[in-house]
Amino acid sequence: MIYLSILYNATRKRNFRPTEAGRKRRQSRICFLSALFGSALLGISHPPAFSAITGQALSKKTEIEQTESEQTKTEQAIAAQTMTEQALADFVRQEMQAEVDAYARQHHWQNVQTDIAITVPAAVQHLPVCPVPLTIAASDLNNQPVGNLKRQVRCDGGTYPWRINTTVKVEVQLPVVVARTALNRGTKLAADMLKMQVMRFNRATDFATQIPSVTGKRTERRIRSGQVIRPASLQQRWLVETGDEVLITARKDGMQASTRGIALEDGGKNEQIEVKNSRSEKVIKVRVTDYGKVETVF
Numbered sequence: 001m002i003y004l005s006i007l008y009n010a011t012r013k014r015n016f017r018p019t020e021a022g023r024k025r026r027q028s029r030i031c032f033l034s035a036l037f038g039s040a041l042l043g044i045s046h047p048p049a050f051s052a053i054t055g056q057a058l059s060k061k062t063e064i065e066q067t068e069s070e071q072t073k074t075e076q077a078i079a080a081q082t083m084t085e086q087a088l089a090d091f092v093r094q095e096m097q098a099e100v101d102a103y104a105r106q107h108h109w110q111n112v113q114t115d116i117a118i119t120v121p122a123a124v125q126h127l128p129v130c131p132v133p134l135t136i137a138a139s140d141l142n143n144q145p146v147g148n149l150k151r152q153v154r155c156d157g158g159t160y161p162w163r164i165n166t167t168v169k170v171e172v173q174l175p176v177v178v179a180r181t182a183l184n185r186g187t188k189l190a191a192d193m194l195k196m197q198v199m200r201f202n203r204a205t206d207f208a209t210q211i212p213s214v215t216g217k218r219t220e221r222r223i224r225s226g227q228v229i230r231p232a233s234l235q236q237r238w239l240v241e242t243g244d245e246v247l248i249t250a251r252k253d254g255m256q257a258s259t260r261g262i263a264l265e266d267g268g269k270n271e272q273i274e275v276k277n278s279r280s281e282k283v284i285k286v287r288v289t290d291y292g293k294v295e296t297v298f
Contacts, residue, residue, distance in 0.1 A: 083127045089118045092151060092166050095136045099145045100170060109209055112174045119167040127164065132157030139165060146170050147203035173200040176228055177208040183223040188241075189215050189234070199228060206230040218266075238266040239291050246275055248286060250296040261286075261294075272297060 093116050104112045132155070139150040149170060154163040175196045183193060194211050201207070208214045208229045217234040240246055244263045249256065260278045267273035267288040275294060276283050286294035 081129045083124045083129055085120045085122070085124055088120050088124050088153060088164070088166070091134055092118050092120075092136065092153065092168060096145065096149075096151070096168055096170060100172065103145050104174075107209070109172075109174050112172055114173075115171040117169040119169075121164060121166070124164055127155070127162050128158060128160055130155035130158060130162075142204050144204040146172055146201055146205070169202070171200060171202045173198060174209065175199075177211055177214060178229060179223045179225055179227050182225045183219050185219055185222050187219045189217050189219065189229075191215050194229065197226070206232045236268065238268055239288050240265075240267045240273060240294065242266055244292060245278075246286075247293050248275060248277065248284075248296065249289075249293070252298060263294075267294075 096116050096118075097114060100112070100114050100116075103109075135154045135156065136151050137154070139152045142149055147170065149168040150165060151168055152163055152165050155161055175198050177194050178197045178199075180193055180195045183189070187193070191211055194214070196211070199207070205228075208231050214229055214231060214234060216237045217231075220233050220235055223229070240263045242263055242265055246261050246263050247258060248261045249258045261275040261284075262278060263273060263275050264283065265273035269288060271288050272285055273288060273294070274283055275286050285297045287297050288294055
């Protein structure tokens with residue numbers, strides 16, 4: 001004890017001035033080490049007070065080890081509750097199938113077969129499991145759920161809300177309307193010119209799924225045999241077509257008169273066409289107002 005105290009006083013810095021509290025703490029540590037070192041060398045049994053101090057130290061060490069063990073178990077439990085690529089992919093696939101089914105019902109698709117491929121970023125493994133139901137929203141401008149799509153998945157609950165973008169590729173196979181034979185531009189479609197055929201689509205496109213929905217319309221360009229009939233490339237049905245008998249109405253100064261005539265041109269709503277008056281056989285300009293009805297233009 002005396003030797004250590006002298007050693008301490010001899011080796012401390014010349015200008016060092018410790019506080020009284022600091023000096024007492026260091027002195028206490030030196031005394032404890034001296035007693036421990038001396039008892040180990042001399043084989044002296046520990047007094048009760050020393051045994052109590054040692055027991056407290058061992059107890060503290062055990063408590064620290066237990067805390068570290070519990071912390072490790074907690075970290076493992078948290079890791080086990082993180083999202084997986086498979087779990088997120090299953091959620092997106094289920095939502096996309098529901099979206100395709102709803103679109104199919106709305107547009108009268110029949111016997112649709114769907115293939116859905118999903119790409120999930122590996123970063124999903126660092127996201128915690130969401131304690132509330134996930135939500136999904138489109139992050140692209142595609143109206144038809146076919147082709148390469150982008151969907152954002154969000155978790156709006158828990159301590160750490162998150163969002164992640166996924167890529168979805170949807171392919172559909174279903175019966176659509178195709179041309180039975182080659183059709184020239186301006187052809188008025190009839191049922192016997194068309195047929196149903198199962199086709200596969202891997203990108204958003206326009207197609208008809210019912211023959212009655214396109215019969216009576218005219219083609220705006222030539223269509224090959226077996227080519228898909230696309231409603232957007234067809235002229236709308238005319239209210240008046242060439243050769244139709246029409247009702248001609250003339251109005252002026254509160255007076256009204258009607259007669260029959262034959263359309264010489266096709267015409268849509270409010271379009272001007274030529275008709276021949278059946279009584280006078282005179283050709284006049286008229287405006288289309290409804291199916292088979294026109295009004296004179298003054």
